[in-house]
Amino acid sequence: MQKEVSAKKAPDKSSSIDEDRRSNAPEELDITTIRFAGDSGDGMQLLGTRFANTSAVFGEDVMTLAEYPAEIRAPAGTIAGVSGFQLSMGPQDIYTAGDMVDVLVAMNPAALKSNLEHVRKDGILIVNEDTFTEKNLKKVGYEENPLENSALAGYRVFPVGISKMTATALEPLGVEREQIGKSKNLFALGLICWLFNMPLDNTLNWLKTKFSKKPEVIKANTEALMAGNKYGDSNELFVTSYIIKQPEHKKQPGTYRYLNGNSALSMGLITAAEQAGLHLFLGSYPITPASDVLHELSRHKEFPVTTFQAEDEIAAIGAAIGASYAGSLAITSTSGPGMALKTEFLGLAVSVELPLVVINVMRGGPSTGLPTKMEQSDLFQALWSRPGESPLIVLAANSPKDCFDTAIEACRLTLKYMTPVIILSDGYIANGSEAWRIPSLDELPEMKAQFHTDAEKFHPYQRDPKTLARPWAIPGTAGLEHRVGGLEKEDITGGVDQSPENHEKMVHYRAEKVRRVCADIPPLEIEGNPVADLLVVGWGSSYGAITRAVMNSNNDGVPVASVHIKHLSPLPQDLGDILKRYKKVLIVENNLGQLWTLLRSIYLVDAKLLSKVNGVPFKISEVENKIREMVKG
Amino acid sequence: MAEALVRKDYVSDVEVRWCVGCGDYGILKAFTVAMAKLQLPREKVVIVSGIGCSSRFPYYVDTYGFHSVHGRAPSVATGVKLTQPDLSVWIVTGDGDALSIGGNHFIHLMRRNPDINMLLFNNQIYGLTKGQASPTSPQGKITKSTPFGLIDGPMHPLPMALTAGATFVARVPDTDNAMITDVLIQAHKHKGVSFVEIMQNCNIFNDGAWFPIAKKANRAENSIVLKHGEPMTFGENNSKGFRLKGMDIEIVDMEKDGVDVSELLVHDMYSKDATLAFKLANLQHPEFPYPLGVFRQIEAPVYESGVSKQEHDVAEKLGRGDVKKMLHSGETWEVSV
Ligand SMILES: Cc1ncc(C[n+]2csc(CCOP(=O)(O)OP(=O)(O)O)c2C)c(N)n1
Ligand code: SF4
Ligand SMILES: [Mg+2]
Numbered sequence: 017m018q019k020e021v022s023a024k025k026a027p028d029k030s031s032s033i034d035e036d037r038r039s040n041a042p043e044e045l046d047i048t049t050i051r052f053a054g055d056s057g058d059g060m061q062l063l064g065t066r067f068a069n070t071s072a073v074f075g076e077d078v079m080t081l082a083e084y085p086a087e088i089r090a091p092a093g094t095i096a097g098v099s100g101f102q103l104s105m106g107p108q109d110i111y112t113a114g115d116m117v118d119v120l121v122a123m124n125p126a127a128l129k130s131n132l133e134h135v136r137k138d139g140i141l142i143v144n145e146d147t148f149t150e151k152n153l154k155k156v157g158y159e160e161n162p163l164e165n166s167a168l169a170g171y172r173v174f175p176v177g178i179s180k181m182t183a184t185a186l187e188p189l190g191v192e193r194e195q196i197g198k199s200k201n202l203f204a205l206g207l208i209c210w211l212f213n214m215p216l217d218n219t220l221n222w223l224k225t226k227f228s229k230k231p232e233v234i235k236a237n238t239e240a241l242m243a244g245n246k247y248g249d250s251n252e253l254f255v256t257s258y259i260i261k262q263p264e265h266k267k268q269p270g271t272y273r274y275l276n277g278n279s280a281l282s283m284g285l286i287t288a289a290e291q292a293g294l295h296l297f298l299g300s301y302p303i304t305p306a307s308d309v310l311h312e313l314s315r316h317k318e319f320p321v322t323t324f325q326a327e328d329e330i331a332a333i334g335a336a337i338g339a340s341y342a343g344s345l346a347i348t349s350t351s352g353p354g355m356a357l358k359t360e361f362l363g364l365a366v367s368v369e370l371p372l373v374v375i376n377v378m379r380g381g382p383s384t385g386l387p388t389k390m391e392q393s394d395l396f397q398a399l400w401s402r403p404g405e406s407p408l409i410v411l412a413a414n415s416p417k418d419c420f421d422t423a424i425e426a427c428r429l430t431l432k433y434m435t436p437v438i439i440l441s442d443g444y445i446a447n448g449s450e451a452w453r454i455p456s457l458d459e460l461p462e463m464k465a466q467f468h469t470d471a472e473k474f475h476p477y478q479r480d481p482k483t484l485a486r487p488w489a490i491p492g493t494a495g496l497e498h499r500v501g502g503l504e505k506e507d508i509t510g511g512v513d514q515s516p517e518n519h520e521k522m523v524h525y526r527a528e529k530v531r532r533v534c535a536d537i538p539p540l541e542i543e544g545n546p547v548a549d550l551l552v553v554g555w556g557s558s559y560g561a562i563t564r565a566v567m568n569s570n571n572d573g574v575p576v577a578s579v580h581i582k583h584l585s586p587l588p589q590d591l592g593d594i595l596k597r598y599k600k601v602l603i604v605e606n607n608l609g610q611l612w613t614l615l616r617s618i619y620l621v622d623a624k625l626l627s628k629v630n631g632v633p634f635k636i637s638e639v640e641n642k643i644r645e646m647v648k649g
Numbered sequence: 650m651a652e653a654l655v656r657k658d659y660v661s662d663v664e665v666r667w668c669v670g671c672g673d674y675g676i677l678k679a680f681t682v683a684m685a686k687l688q689l690p691r692e693k694v695v696i697v698s699g700i701g702c703s704s705r706f707p708y709y710v711d712t713y714g715f716h717s718v719h720g721r722a723p724s725v726a727t728g729v730k731l732t733q734p735d736l737s738v739w740i741v742t743g744d745g746d747a748l749s750i751g752g753n754h755f756i757h758l759m760r761r762n763p764d765i766n767m768l769l770f771n772n773q774i775y776g777l778t779k780g781q782a783s784p785t786s787p788q789g790k791i792t793k794s795t796p797f798g799l800i801d802g803p804m805h806p807l808p809m810a811l812t813a814g815a816t817f818v819a820r821v822p823d824t825d826n827a828m829i830t831d832v833l834i835q836a837h838k839h840k841g842v843s844f845v846e847i848m849q850n851c852n853i854f855n856d857g858a859w860f861p862i863a864k865k866a867n868r869a870e871n872s873i874v875l876k877h878g879e880p881m882t883f884g885e886n887n888s889k890g891f892r893l894k895g896m897d898i899e900i901v902d903m904e905k906d907g908v909d910v911s912e913l914l915v916h917d918m919y920s921k922d923a924t925l926a927f928k929l930a931n932l933q934h935p936e937f938p939y940p941l942g943v944f945r946q947i948e949a950p951v952y953e954s955g956v957s958k959q960e961h962d963v964a965e966k967l968g969r970g971d972v973k974k975m976l977h978s979g980e981t982w983e984v985s986v
Contacts, residue, residue, distance in 0.1 A: 073982045222980065266984070273981045283976060290972045297732060299724075317963035319970030322731050322956060327757040331724035334717070334754075338697070338728025341715060342736070346728070360718050368715075453984075454976045491713040491729065491736055494692040499661070499708050501716025502700075511663065512708065 042213050042259040047106030049114030050208070053131045054123030054144075055092050056085050056099040059201035063121075064101025065449070066205055066222065070214045072274045072451040075267075076105040076260050079416075079560065080276075081113035081633070082447035084388045093147075093155045095130045102134075107263035109567065111415075111560030113448060115635040119211075121204055123147065123178070126156045137170050142207070144200070145175035174253055178203050178244075185243035191236045199240035206244025213259045216241060270453045277416040277445035278305075280452070281349075281375060282312035284423025286319055289345045291424075291463040292431060295320040297344035299332035301354060304387040305443040306377035309349040329354035333361040333374070340370040341500070343467060343490040345427060349375040352394050353384065356401070362436060363402040366526060368500045369477075369486045371430040371465075373423075378442040380631045389631030390444035392556050393607035398438045399585055399614075405523045407530040409437040410585035414559035416445045417452040422582065424460060429536070431465050433529055434485040440584070442606075444633045445557045471495025476510030484529035486510075534589045540579045542594065543567075548575035550646055551598035553623070555581045555611055558604050558634050565639035569647075576643050581611070587618070595621045600646055602626060604639055659684040659691065661711040667702060672823035672849035673770060677709055679829035680768075684710075686830065687837055694737045697726040699751060701743035701777045703770035703849070720751025723758035723767070727952075730763050734953040737837060740767040745775045748784040748804050759813035759842055763952040766836045766843040769806055770823075772851035773858045780854035792854075807930035807944065810844040811923055817843035818926065819943040822862050822872075823850060828941065835943060841951050848939075862939055871934065875942035880913035883938050890914070898928055900937065918946050 050067070054060045061082055072078045083100035090097030104114030116136035122128035124147040135141065148161050162168050163175050182203045186196045202219075209216055219241060227233040248254060275283075289296035296319065300310040314323040322344070326332035333348040340346035350358065355376045365372045378394045380386030398410045409429050413422040419441055426437040468474065468487035476498045477486050489496040498510060506513030507521055544552075544566035554562045559580050566578045579594060581587065595601055595615065601623035603612040612625040626642045628634055659681040667673045684694065694712035698704035700719035707714025713736075717725045722740045730738050740758075747755045747769050758767065774792065775781040781794035785806065790799040810818050817839040819832045829847065836843035848859040857863070861871035873883035873891070881891040882903075890913040892901045901908045917925060926945035932938075964970070 069980060073980065075984075218980070266986070269984050269986045271977060271981050271983055273977070273979060286970070286975065287972050290970075295732060297728065299728065316970060316975070317960045318967040319964075319975075320960070321970075322960065324727070324731060326724060327753055330721060331727075331754055331757065334721045334724025335728035335731070337717070338715070338725035338730075339732045340728070341725070342695075342729040342732035344728075344732045361721070364718050454981070457972060490733075491695045492692055492733055494690065497691050497712050499663075499714035499716065501707075501714075502718060503716065 042257045044261050045258050046261055047104060047110065047114070048118050048258070048260060049102065049104045049116065050119040050121070051100060051102040051117040051131060051134060052121045052204070053098055053100040053127035054201070055126070056088070056090065056097050057092065058099070058123045059198065060099045060101050060123070063201040063205050064103060066219050067208055067214075068103045068105075068449060069222075069274050070209065070218050071103075071105045071212070071260070072272070073218050074214055075263065077108050077110035077263075078103055078105045078274070078449070078451055079110045079113050080449045081444060084447075086386070086388050093124055093126055093152050095126045095156055098127050098130050100127075100131060105260060107261045108265070108267070109564070110450070111564040112633070112636060115637050121208065123200070123204070125152050125158055125162075128162065129156045129158065135171060139171055141168060141171050141173045142204075143173065143175050144178035144204075146177050146179035176207065176247070176253070181243060181247060182240050185239050186236055189235065189239060191232070195233065195236050199236050202237045202240040203244035206241040206246075207248045210245045210248030211254065211257050213257055216245060268453055272451050272453050274449055274451050275416060276447055276449040277413065277419040277441055278308035278377065278447070279312055280416055280419035281413070281423045281439070281441065282309050282316070284420040285313065285347055285373070285427065286316055286321060287420075287460065288424045288427030288463055289321070290319065291457070291460060292345060292427065292465040294345040294465050295322065295343070297336060297339035297346045298323045298349065299326050299335035299339070299346070300324070300349045301326050301329045301332045303329075303351045303354050305379055305446045306349050306351045306354070306375065308446065309375060309377070329357040330361060333358040333365075336372055337361060337365055337368070337370060340372050341368070341490070343488070345371065345431070345465070347373045347375065349377070351377050351379050351387075352381045352397070355394060355397055359402050362408070363404060363406050364502045365436040366402065366406045366408055367502050367505070369434045369526075371434055371488070372436040373426045373430055374436060374438045376438060376440050377446045378440060380629075386631045388443065390442040390557065390633055391606050391629060391631060392440070392442060392558070393610065393629070394440065395555075395584065395607065395610040398440055405527065407527050408435055408585065409433070409530060409533055409583075410440065411437060411582055412440040412556040412584055413445060414556055414580055414582065416448050416450045418559075419445060420452070424463070425582075428461050428463055429533060431463065432485065432536070433483050433533060434488060435526075435529060440556060442557050467493065468496065469493055475508045476500065477505055478508050479525070484525060484532060531586050533583070534586045537583050537588055539590050540581070540588050540594060542577050542579055544577040545570050545575040546577050548577045549599040550576045550602060550643065551595070551600070552576060552578040552602045552604060552639070552643065553581065553595075553611070553615065554578065554604045555584060556605075558606065561634035561636050561639050562604055564636045565643060568636065568640055569643045574644055574647050576647065584611075592619050595619050595623075600624070602642060602646055604634060604642075606633065654685055654688055654691070656681045656685040659711055661709055663708045665709050666705065668853050670852040671702070672772065672851070673703060673706070675823045675826060676768070676770065676829060676847055676849065677706065679826045680833060681710065682826070683830045683833040683837070686834060689737055693735070694739070695726075695729050696739045696741060697722045697729065698741040699743070699746035701746045701775070702851070703741055703743040703776070704746060706741040720746050720749070721754055722746070723751065723754040723765075726765050727758065727761070727763055730765055730953050731956060734764070734957060738765045740765060742767060742769050743776065744769065744771045744773060744783045744785040744806070748806060748809070756809070756813040759810050759815040759844065761952040762814065762816055762841045762949050764840055764842070766833075766845065768845050768847055770847050770849040771806060772849045772855055774851050774855035776851045776854055805931065806844075806846050808927060811927050811930055811945065815844045815945075816841035816949045817943070817946045818930070819844070820846040820848065820939070820941055822848045822859060822868075822941065824863050824865070825868075832943065835946070839946055841949055861934060862941075870938065872939045872941050875916045875918065875929065875940055875944060877916055877918045877943070880910050880915050882910070882913065898932065898937070918943050920945070921947065
């Protein structure tokens with residue numbers, strides 16, 4: 017059993033339901049993980065998001081993980097068509113969407129079958145029994161109804177007639193059959209809200225705004241929500257309801273919202289452009305799991321934001337480079353396969369030294385790979401996948417809300433150093449959500465964009481002595497007419513120059529420029545026990561699992577420290593010293609050891625690797641076990 | 650009032666590196682003449698190119714210039730245009746650049762219809778890489794990469810452009826300075842995408858590809874200059890012409906065949922229906938003379954105008970965006986001290 021769950025007061029397993037019926041006081045829980053699973057048409061993402069929102073508004077720390085089926089139109093009722101949404105909630109320090117599931121809501125046999133392995137022993141299964149028909153059971157290879165034999169022994173199973181009861185509640189109101197089907201998830205939400213003693217008003221308000229033009233939908237959904245809630249209340253099926261502990265120390269005061277990684281990236285980009293006083297330009301081509309950045313920015317035309325859906329990823333970055341050349345803050349967003357297509361243009365961006373932010377929301381590869389699953393296997397691609405010596409800045413976002421800060425940091429650096437920046441996010445944090453304290457604008461870093469206008473002694477490749485950035489001289493500026501391109505440029509003048517000395521000099525300039533970013537990034541933060549023998553190093557979305565695992569280990573008397581690397585190119589100045597301070601180093605990443613190879617080769621450190629490449633983020637317990645093993649061994 | 654700009658003002662101080670005798674020189678000259686005639690402020694002109702001999706063009710013109718990557722200048726140019734719609738944006742490309750590696754970008758540029766002018770220097774060969782077959786090389790062509798003859802058939806840029814939705818389509822020979830200048834000026838004035846095929850001689854790797862029209866003396870017999878509203882005539886004394894026979898274009902000799910000029914096809918470059926332009930664009934030499942001049946020019950919504958208008962309308966409707974408002978949108982909650 018995972019750490020998080022072991023901290024909670026386990027419900028009394030020995031007592032039978034009958035005996036417990038009278039105990040009505042809700043039981044207090046610490047960290048709890050809930051998973052909603054159903055057919056892709058069952059509205060599981062919405063159900064999960066609504067519940068996560070409700071608990072966040074209620075004051076819980078929440079982190080979520082969305083799992084979409086790989087096939088959009090997988091046949092109904094099949095395992096391939098199962099969509100899942102997991103969330104972990106607790107009073108504080110929720111860093112992941114949870115390891116093992118405490119409560120599974122399964123809307124059909126496929127959802128039950130494919131998710132049972134995630135549920136801890138003695139976990140709660142709330143199952144829509146109406147869908148357990150012979151036909152549906154067959155579809156997923158259940159010979160017998162698992163609700164009727166001993167297949168689910170060891171779990172606390174609650175069969176609920178969600179479909180029928182929704183219909184019973186809505187039919188008298190004259191709601192159409194199709195809408196009844198769509199409202200099932202609200203019945204489930206009502207029931208889960210009852211189970212966790214969460215209020216409904218937040219969902220009711222949401223329904224009112226969301227369907228303001230469709231009063232009949234508001235009515236149907238409200239009725240279903242209430243019916244589910246009442247069912248929990250009046251039915252004695254459930255022994256007890258639960259309540260999540262109140263936080264011991266208060267959260268930082270302020271206004272909070274709940275957001276996912278792709279929205280956070282989008283909002284970060286708009287914020288950066290506004291802070292810098294620039295027009296934001298996005299060139300993109302749809303690809304999972306990055307498309308939402310295109311969707312989100314396309315919704316924000318009230319800002320100076322232009323979105324260009326190009327004919328392919330190559331044209332998308334090409335247009336972004338053109339836009340940057342002409343003075344926009346230019347972005348291109350994609351995932352691994354699209355990154356592969358962008359490489360030639362990325363080399364051009366390095367060569368013409370223009371600002372550009374490239375977002376790679378990573379998924380499993382190679383090739384089409386696992387479009388809807390996460391992986392961190394594009395680190396090498398980001399660092400080196402371009403012809404020639406082609407250094408650029410690479411940043412990794414470590415959580416949904418960190419995507420906002422990473423977007424701002426990327427824009428700050430690209431504008432200051434006039435060189436492209438790659439942001440690595442992944443499918444986990446792109447679709448995962450958490451509560452975020454909205455920063456006030458004066459908390460944000462300074463963002464400056466300066467177009468060169470002085471025609472006196474203008475040289476396109478005359479560098480700023482400190483940053484080595486070249487001037488940004490945009491078309492339309494009289495007196496600065498000049499040519500740029502991918503051919504090697506002469507130092508200072510920017511004219512074509514392929515001479516040996518000049519090329520060597522320019523290669524070094526480009527490398528040095530990126531290296532100088534080191535002096536512009538904050539020192540690494542060591543978490544956990546700084547004087548432990550073991551240091552865990554991670555990057556990107558493994559932050560949550562590592563941080564929690566390190567916290568749990570130290571609480572259990574296993575001393576361990578961790579650092580998380582956001583700036584992957586250039587690497588932080590202090591990283592080398594930090595690595596040397598520890599007897600043992602463990603690198604945790606969702607690939608076969610890319611950061612591991614990098615750090616071993618640069619710092620000659622005998623680091624060990626914890627690798628995972630099954631398309632699923634690290635569990636806290638996996639990191640914790642490895643920490644124990646290394647501390648002992 | 651600033652002094653009028655002369656041709657030389659548009660010539661950069663970069664030494665031109667094309668082979669002596671290359672057709673690109675004539676095009677460069679005509680381009681700078683057109684610039685001077687249009688009196689375009691130099692800072693308002695951006696030339697974006699791909700890779701190839703032709704794509705060195707921007708270095709030689711003293712405006713803004715961007716030598717990008719092979720085949721993909723249209724995307725860079727589109728980004729420039731979307732950011733600064735009032736710039737005069739030109740793409741210079743080659744037959745390999747535009748039609749082979751850049752074929753996809755080419756058709757999408759045409760269909761979007763931004764106010765960008767694309768000049769395709771068609772020499773039917775890969776010049777810069779020293780003489781391989783290109784997508785416009787004729788079948789059977791012996792080149793370095795096809796020593797026993799080219800097997801694939803050629804692609805015709807004009808019908809391609811028309812099919813993809815180009816709103817201004819023209820063709821000119823590299824040797825007719827006046828015609829190039831004139832067509833470039835029209836292309837600039839056209840609101841929407843302009844596609845100009847320039848029949849360019851690569852005297853090193855494909856000399857004489859356009860031989861029938863290269864010399865002024867041969868041009869009358871081997872080409873037909875399209876003029877809006879005028880009957881389609883050609884030949885020494887303009888005695889020959891195009892007539893429609895059923896669905897096909899046929900050549901008639903007015904004197905010999907006793908055909909009156911009134912029976913000839915009359916060019917209508919503004920026709921909403923692209924059929925005539927398409928038929929003309931498909932005529933192949935030597936069965937037919939090469940049609941030259943402007944095949945088609947129509948009005949259609951301009952891409953960047955549509956983009957700006959939409960952005961403007963949304964901002965008008967919702968009010969100018971405000972970061973704080975955006976960050977606080979949706980459901981929020983307060984945590985107090
Ligand atoms: C990605 C890429 N592939 C190949 C090349 C090599 N290359 C440069 S120019 C060219 C063909 C040029 O032919 P064309 O576009 O007809 O231009 P021309 O030189 O004839 O003017 C090729 C294949 C390149 N620069 N980049
Ligand atoms: S190789 Fe051909 S196209 Fe290239 S510069 Fe020489 S003559 Fe011109
Ligand atoms: Mg060519």
